[in-house]
Amino acid sequence: MQNFAQEMQTAFALILTGDSELLGIVGLSLWVSLLAVLFAALIGMPLGAALAVGRFPGRRALVVLVNALMGLPPVVVGLLVYLMLSRSGPLGVLQLLYTPTAMIIAQVALVTPIIAALTRQVIEMLDAEYAEQMRSLGLSRLATVPVLLWDGRVALLTALLAGFGRAIAEVGAVIIVGGNINHVTRVMTTTIALETSKGNLALALALGTVLIAIAVTVNAMVSLLGQQSEAQDEVRHA
Amino acid sequence: MNGTGQQPELSSVVSAKGLDLTFQTNDGPVHALKDVNLEINKGDFVSFIGPSGCGKTTFLRCIAALETPTGGSLTVNGMTPDEARRKRAYGYVFQAAGLYPWRTIAKNIKLPLEIMGYSRQEQDERVRKVLELVDLAGFGGKFPWQLSGGMQQRASIARALAFDADILLMDEPFGALDEIVRDHLNEQLLALWARTGKTIGFVTHSIPEAVYLSTRIVVMSPRPGRITDVIESPLPKERPLDIRDSAEFIEVAHRVREGLRAGHADE
Numbered sequence: 294m295q296n297f298a299q300e301m302q303t304a305f306a307l308i309l310t311g312d313s314e315l316l317g318i319v320g321l322s323l324w325v326s327l328l329a330v331l332f333a334a335l336i337g338m339p340l341g342a343a344l345a346v347g348r349f350p351g352r353r354a355l356v357v358l359v360n361a362l363m364g365l366p367p368v369v370v371g372l373l374v375y376l377m378l379s380r381s382g383p384l385g386v387l388q389l390l391y392t393p394t395a396m397i398i399a400q401v402a403l404v405t406p407i408i409a410a411l412t413r414q415v416i417e418m419l420d421a422e423y424a425e426q427m428r429s430l431g432l433s434r435l436a437t438v439p440v441l442l443w444d445g446r447v448a449l450l451t452a453l454l455a456g457f458g459r460a461i462a463e464v465g466a467v468i469i470v471g472g473n474i475n476h477v478t479r480v481m482t483t484t485i486a487l488e489t490s491k492g493n494l495a496l497a498l499a500l501g502t503v504l505i506a507i508a509v510t511v512n513a514m515v516s517l518l519g520q521q522s523e524a525q526d527e528v529r530h531a
Numbered sequence: 532m533n534g535t536g537q538q539p540e541l542s543s544v545v546s547a548k549g550l551d552l553t554f555q556t557n558d559g560p561v562h563a564l565k566d567v568n569l570e571i572n573k574g575d576f577v578s579f580i581g582p583s584g585c586g587k588t589t590f591l592r593c594i595a596a597l598e599t600p601t602g603g604s605l606t607v608n609g610m611t612p613d614e615a616r617r618k619r620a621y622g623y624v625f626q627a628a629g630l631y632p633w634r635t636i637a638k639n640i641k642l643p644l645e646i647m648g649y650s651r652q653e654q655d656e657r658v659r660k661v662l663e664l665v666d667l668a669g670f671g672g673k674f675p676w677q678l679s680g681g682m683q684q685r686a687s688i689a690r691a692l693a694f695d696a697d698i699l700l701m702d703e704p705f706g707a708l709d710e711i712v713r714d715h716l717n718e719q720l721l722a723l724w725a726r727t728g729k730t731i732g733f734v735t736h737s738i739p740e741a742v743y744l745s746t747r748i749v750v751m752s753p754r755p756g757r758i759t760d761v762i763e764s765p766l767p768k769e770r771p772l773d774i775r776d777s778a779e780f781i782e783v784a785h786r787v788r789e790g791l792r793a794g795h796a797d798e
Contacts, residue, residue, distance in 0.1 A: 422631070429595055429623035430643045430694075431616055440646060444631070 303495035304502060315496065319503055322480040325393050325467070326460035329400035330408075333456055337405045338449070341412025342438050345420055356413065362406035367399075371469030374399040378470065391472040396480070399466040404456040411452035415445045447515075454515050458508060544608060544698060544730045545571035545594055551602030552589060552756075562755030563589045564600065569749065569758065573697075576724055576731045578741035579749045580787060581794065586756020587734045587749075591700050594732060595623050607698070619647070621698035622691030626706060628683040630675040630690075636662075637671030640690045647694060661689040664723060681712040685719075692727070700732045705740070714772060717743055721770060738791075742766075742783045743775060750787055752794025760790035 307315050344356055376382050378390040378398075389395045419441045427437045442449065464482035471478030473487060481500045488497040550567040553560045564586045571577050579587035592598040593605055596612035607615035615621065630639045637658045644654045662668050665685040675683055684704055691699060705713045717740060724731055735741050741748050742764070750760040765779055774780055 422629070425597060425625065426623075426629060426642075427646075428597060428616070429621070430646055431619045432646060440642075444633075447633075 297494075300494040300498055304498035307495060307499040308502060312499075315499055315503070317476065318479055318481055318484050318500065321393065321478075322461060322482075323507075325396050325480060326400060326457060329397045329404055329460045330453055330457045332397070332401045333404035333408050333460075334453055336401070337408030337456075338412050338442070340405075341409040341414075342416050342442060344409070344413045345416035346434055346438055346441070359406050359410050359413070363410050365403060365406065366465070367403055367463050368465035368469065370402050371399055371466030374402065374466065374470045390470060391474060391478060393471070393478060395470040396467040396478060399470045400460045400463065403463060403466060404460050407459055408452050408456045411455060412449060415448040415452065416441050419445050450515050454511055457511065461507065462504065542573045543570050544573050544575070545569070545732070546606045547590075547593075547603065548605075549603035550590075550593065550600050550605055552586070552593065552598060552600045553602075564593070565755035565757045567603070567756075567758055569761070571730060571732065571747075573730055574728055576733065576744055576746045577749060578733045578735055578745040578747070579751060580735055580738065580741045581751030581756075581791065582753055584753040584756065585751035585794070586753070587751050588702050589756060590751075591702055591732055591734050594698075595621060595700055597623075619694060619696055621700050622694065622696040624684075624688050624691045624699070624701040624704045626703045628675070628680075628687040630683055630686055632675055634674075635671065636667070636673050636675065636678070636686045639675070639686060640671075640693050643690065643694050657693050661692045664692060664726075665689045666719060679712075681708050681716060684708065685716065688720075688723075692723075696729075698730045698732070702734045703736065704733075706736060713737075713740065718772060720744065725768065738784050738787050739775060742780060742787060743770065743772075748783070748787055750790035750794065752791070759794045760786070762786055762790070 340359070344352060344359065374395065375390065377384045378387070378395055379385055380390070389398070416438075420437070423437065423441060423444075424434075427440065432440075462482060464486055467478070467480060468483045468486065471480070471483065473479050473483040479487075481504050485497045485500050485504075488494070488500075547567050547569045550564055551562075552564040553562050567586070567590060569590075579590060581587050589598055593600050594607055594612060596607075596616040605612055608618075608620050610618070610620075630636070631642070634642070640658050640661060641654050644657060649657070658671060659668070662671055665688055667682060667685055667689065670678065670682065670686075675686070678686065688699075688701075688704065691701075705716050708716065721744060733741075733744060735744075746764050748760075748762040748764065749758055750762065751757065752759045762783060764783060766774060766783070
């Protein structure tokens with residue numbers, strides 16, 4: 294640790310000069326996690342809204358299940374996706390193992406329960422407040438869903454952010470199904486794990502810095518967005 | 532429709548015949564409404580008064596199709612309550628103002644208009660109009676928490692007025708407000724009723740409020756929830772606040788109180 298300052302210096306140099314290896318890894322990380330969040334949102338948001346507004350047998354059990362799945366251990370998800378995609382697995386013919394697609398699949402499995410559970414919470418809370426009002430305005434229950442989703446958009450953005458945070462910072466699942474192959478499936482977290490064990494602290498630190506910066510920036514953006522939409526309303530009706 | 536021939540203008544807006552509503556609870560059935568018969572005519576201001584559990588709110592909710600009766604017949608504008616609900620026959624003012632804290636007052640009032648697909652210009656125009664109607668002009672940009680309780684309740688009334696429903700259903704809208712604010716809002720509500728000619732159904736706990744506002748007072752009593760008296764108010768349509776000191780007013784209030792007491796003695 295004596296040369297920590299020196300390593301840090303090299304790390305910042307890597308970032309500031311736009312090191313191509315570093316950029317490649319960051320780019321792949323963002324690409325994989327953003328796509329994973331997109332697909333997870335497409336599945337998780339309607340599922341969450343349906344759980345919030347729908348009245349069908351087994352709903353409570355499903356809610357408990359989705360909440361429980363938020364705590365899925367990434368390594369186990371990685372293992373299951375690995376088994377599915379491996380040559381002898383049911384989806385082996387697709388030859389997806391050790392590709393970015395495999396990593397996206399694993400992350401979708403991890404992020405979907407988070408987005409679904411948070412969406413359900415947001416929509417259920419709004420529904421409890423809006424339901425009778427909506428009904429008195431002549432709406433059917435199904436017709437209230439888009440209104441609720443739109444009114445809860447800032448809270449839902451937070452759900453997406455939580456999902457993105459989980460995806461971008463996750464290492465266990467993607468290292469198993471991606472294989473950490475240089476220039477193919479090496480993302481920020483897996484590289485940090487690898488380079489640290491190799492003693493190449495500069496690259497690990499540089500990626501760690503970028504990872505933290507991304508997390509902080511996205512959080513700040515969402516919170517600014519929320520404030521701005523409120524301020525706009527204020528101005529428009531002043 | 533009414534066949535008397537004397538008042539051909541009179542048309543029935545709400546018609547309840549032998550209305551029953553029984554809730555099934557874990558402690559057995561609860562008779563929320565039993566054999567309720569009532570006609571509400573166009574332009575009436577009808578108050579429902581009675582102790583907790585007498586079914587006054589339940590009856591209002593039946594009219595609004597927020598509850599489904601288990602027996603008897605109920606029509607609103609000649610339709611089933613649910614058809615009337617889908618045709619947006621009524622505006623409903625809930626007990627709590629029920630304004631959404633993340634929306635400004637104007638945006639709260641716009642919510643039903645947005646859902647109904649009014650143009651942006653039409654929305655702004657209507658918001659301006661109803662805010663004036665409830666004496667809140669200039670407060671559209673405020674958030675609910677920046678307003679007093681009385682102002683919030685007025686905003687909630689404005690929301691119910693925004694889309695031209697002929698019927699206004701109000702469930703203890705002023706229950707949580709202090710006496711002075713309540714007096715003021717009662718006065719404003721009467722002025723608004725005179726200006727718009729709406730049919731109003733109004734649930735209250737307060738005898739003076741019911742007598743001051745209504746053309747007709749429906750006295751109800753609990754277990755089972757039923758109507759014990761319907762009082763036609765002899766008071767003129769013009770009602771300054773000090774009418775409450777007149778002999779007529781006191782007489783009507785007395786009859787309401789007697790009705791409430793009789794309902795209690797039945798138990």
